[in-house]
Amino acid sequence: EVQLVQSGAEVKKPGATVKISCNVSGYTFTDFYMQWVRQAPGRGLEWVGRVDPGDGEARYADEFQGRVTITADISSDTAYLEVRSLRSEDTAVYYCATDVSYGSGKEWDVWGKGTTVTVSS
């Protein structure tokens, strides 16, 4: 069974850095891109970026460029999302997601349960 297991909830102060993880099982980690999507309370889905675990190449949405880093550790089959200079607007549930069925990497059939990040002074 394909599973994405995310790290636990985080509470951070404004200006801090958070790094959350997504550990995969049930498929070959390097075969498929890993995406990160976030959802602020009461708001819609927002694509943050993705990483190709095969070569580490990452791409980011314009609004996160320079403040976010997505990495993949193939030794532990784990993807990471780091967000720096946190502000209250970064309070959200962060999901990792991947496509193990269709191969394009542009539609995601497997999702983690989400990691809640709260930014508050």
Add this chain to the structure above:
Amino acid sequence: QSALTQPASVSGSPGQSITISCTGTSSDIGGYDYVSWYQQHPGKVPKLMIYEVRDRPSGISNRFSGSKSGNTAFLTISGLQAEDEADYYCSSYTRKYTVIFGGGTKLTVL
């Protein structure tokens, strides 16, 4: 990049059909056949309902169908059921090698 445009809400009675639109540009929806639709119930994880404009994942009811015309994609749900009440999001691949979502549509089954 601005989000794709979806209506904030739609509604329909059980058994009826509804269509949700998702409007983008030639740089996303109009340029690629990589439009997906996700269903999200409150407090739950998004679920893929349609991929590559019109294809259904295994296990998704054929009451759900997708289409595209120009820069606008559509999700149609026929034979509405109470369990269809949820938020629906479209997404599209873009020419910047990124993905963009719509703002979401709340479907109410009356």
